[in-house]
Amino acid sequence: EDQVTQSPEALRLQEGESSSLNCSYTVSGLRGLFWYRQDPGKGPEFLFTLYSAGEEKEKERLKATLTKKESFLHITAPKPEDSATYLCAAFSGNTPLVFGKGTRLSVIA
Amino acid sequence: KAGVTQTPRYLIKTRGQQVTLSCSPISGHRSVSWYQQTPGQGLQFLFEYFSETQRNKGNFPGRFSGRQFSNSRSEMNVSTLELGDSALYLCASSFQSQPGELFFGEGSRLTVL
Numbered sequence: 101e102d103q104v105t106q107s108p109e110a111l112r113l114q115e116g117e118s119s120s121l122n123c124s125y126t127v128s129g130l131r132g133l134f135w136y137r138q139d140p141g142k143g144p145e146f147l148f149t150l151y152s153a154g155e156e157k158e159k160e161r162l163k164a165t166l167t168k169k170e171s172f173l174h175i176t177a178p179k180p181e182d183s184a185t186y187l188c189a190a191f192s193g194n195t196p197l198v199f200g201k202g203t204r205l206s207v208i209a
Numbered sequence: 210k211a212g213v214t215q216t217p218r219y220l221i222k223t224r225g226q227q228v229t230l231s232c233s234p235i236s237g238h239r240s241v242s243w244y245q246q247t248p249g250q251g252l253q254f255l256f257e258y259f260s261e262t263q264r265n266k267g268n269f270p271g272r273f274s275g276r277q278f279s280n281s282r283s284e285m286n287v288s289t290l291e292l293g294d295s296a297l298y299l300c301a302s303s304f305q306s307q308p309g310e311l312f313f314g315e316g317s318r319l320t321v322l
Contacts, residue, residue: 134310143213143299143313144252187252196242196265197311201251 102127104190106200113207116177121203123188124170132191133171135164137184138202144187147173178207211235213302213314221320227288230317234281234302240264241283242311243275246297255298258283287319295321 103126113119125133132151136144148157150166157164161182163174173186185202192198214233222228234241243255254267258277275285281302287294297318301311 136311136313141315143301143315144311146310146312149310189252196254196257196267198254199244199252 102190102192102195102198104188104198104200106186106188106203108203109201110204111206113175113178113205115179115207115209118174118176118178120175121173121186121205122170123173123200125188125190127190127192127198129192130190131193133166134189134191134197135171135173136187136189138187139184147186175205178205180207180209183207213300213312215298215300215314215317217317218315219318219320221322222290223322224290224292226290227286228290228319229284229286230298230300230319232283232285232300232302232314234283234300235312238302238304238312239281240303240305241277241281242301242303243283243285244299244301245269246299246316247295252299255285290321292321295319 105124107122134149135147138144148164153168155166161176165172183206185204187202189197189199216231240259242257244252246252256275257265261277272288277283297316299313299316301313303311
């Protein structure tokens with residue numbers, strides 16, 4: 101059964117304090133790894149898709165990387181507006197997109 | 210362009226009742242997926258429709274059903290509501306069948322008393 105596990109569950113950072121969120125997956129034949137951002141009371145918003153180990157994608161202060169077992173979302177010099185829940189999801193082609201439970205990020209000014 | 214629209218945004222029902230939720234996808238998108246989101250379980254896949262056909266179904270009881278119309282709008286229905294059905298129900302549309310970038314609506318928050 102495909103599984104996606106995210107850690108930590110919650111992360112509290114000072115503004116400017118860089119860190120990384122982890123997404124480990126157990127998926128046979130990964131065809132895509134997705135990152136989404138979800139603000140309170142809103143639906144998830146697409147950030148990145150990664151397709152193969154070694155691939156990296158960047159957007160503003162966020163950079164997503166992918167290995168054969170996990171993905172990282174690196175946040176460089178975060179700002180309070182980066183506070184949100186970050187979700188990752190994996191697709192194997194056998195089942196629909198499987199989501200992790202998310203990491204709730206709080207950035208304190 | 211207009212995003213994914215879900216109605217109603219909030220609703221309160223009692224056990225045993227049924228509920229119908231509606232989703233209007235982004236214009237041109239033919240795939241609609243439904244997810245249940247709870248604090249304990251996260252996002253759980255319910256089903257996906259593509260061009261009026263159910264493509265995939267998640268591990269939910271038969272009380273959960275859905276359909277898609279020729280204009281790609283979709284509805285999901287939950288019959289004989291239970292307390293555990295309280296959740297945020299999210300609809301997502303995409304141009305093609307999963308995977309691909311999903312565009313989510315803001316959800317319908319269902320409370321079952």
